[in-house]
Amino acid sequence: MSKERMKLKLKVWRQNGPNEKGKIETYKVSDISPDSSFLEMMDILNEQLINEGKEPVEFDHDCREGICGSCSMFINGEAHGPGKRMTTCQLHMRKFNDGDTITIEPWKAKGFPVIKDLMVDRTAFDRIMSAGGFISVNTSGNTQDANAIPINKHDADKAMDAATCIGCGACVATCKNASAMLFVSAKVSQFALLPQGQVEAVERVQNMVKQMDKEGFGNCSNTGACEVECPKGISLENIARMNREYLKSGMG
Numbered sequence: 001m002s003k004e005r006m007k008l009k010l011k012v013w014r015q016n017g018p019n020e021k022g023k024i025e026t027y028k029v030s031d032i033s034p035d036s037s038f039l040e041m042m043d044i045l046n047e048q049l050i051n052e053g054k055e056p057v058e059f060d061h062d063c064r065e066g067i068c069g070s071c072s073m074f075i076n077g078e079a080h081g082p083g084k085r086m087t088t089c090q091l092h093m094r095k096f097n098d099g100d101t102i103t104i105e106p107w108k109a110k111g112f113p114v115i116k117d118l119m120v121d122r123t124a125f126d127r128i129m130s131a132g133g134f135i136s137v138n139t140s141g142n143t144q145d146a147n148a149i150p151i152n153k154h155d156a157d158k159a160m161d162a163a164t165c166i167g168c169g170a171c172v173a174t175c176k177n178a179s180a181m182l183f184v185s186a187k188v189s190q191f192a193l194l195p196q197g198q199v200e201a202v203e204r205v206q207n208m209v210k211q212m213d214k215e216g217f218g219n220c221s222n223t224g225a226c227e228v229e230c231p232k233g234i235s236l237e238n239i240a241r242m243n244r245e246y247l248k249s250g251m252g
């Protein structure tokens with residue numbers, strides 16, 4: 001039998017701007033369907049706040065299907081909430097019970113300053129990508145078809161697994177050192193495993209690691225918490241691969 005509609009108490013982080021002091025505010029919502037998504041529940045809260053003449057809660061979202069990585073929320077102390085291998089937008093209210101209190105906070109990390117309420121600035125990840133997360137291809141018209149270069153299935157699969165990282169930042173938010181190693185290692189690995197990535201391999205790993213450090217992300221804590229909370233199951237073996245790439249580049 002499906003669950004009844006729910007009444008919930010929400011403890012939500014409210015912060016007016018990057019340099020403002022934030023605090024938890026408590027709200028009540030009712031008549032929440034267990035079949036609605038977590039973000040739909042947040043939409044209901046915001047409609048209620050607007051109807052009461054109050055400011056709605058700012059939060060980031062775009063695709064609402066686990067692809068864009070923007071719905072960064074810390075729910076009851078867990079990045080993306082209680083579900084495993086899912087983003088906040090894929091989380092449904094059936095994971096909660098009538099009468100529950102849910103605490104909702106933004107990612108908290110030096111590299112991800114709060115813009116407002118639950119919305120954080122994740123452009124540090126964009127700058128890390130700009131530093132080396134690409135391959136340079138001559139597009140003069142004589143470009144070789146990518147499929148003309150044979151790649152063994154094992155490497156192709158591992159590269160594809162690494163490429164599923166959506167840049168959500170849950171790894172950073174979960175790590176006690178706010179390390180971005182899992183994210184950066186996925187972005188290094190997706191190229192390190194392919195022949196097309198070899199040409200710029202040395203500069204790539206050096207430049208991406210340099211930018212990661214410049215953005216204020218901490219050292220790897222070696223606890224593996226990032227892997228557990230990653231919605232895409234990015235493996236810690238990517239961090240080992242990035243460390244090897246870094247050593248090979250002469251920076252070890």
Ligand code: SF4
Nearest residue numbers: 165166168169171230
């Ligand atoms: S490694 Fe996982 S948790 Fe980290 S940014 Fe990529 S998808 Fe998100």
Ligand code: FES
Nearest residue numbers: 064068069071089
């Ligand atoms: S809104 Fe795109 S991954 Fe959640």
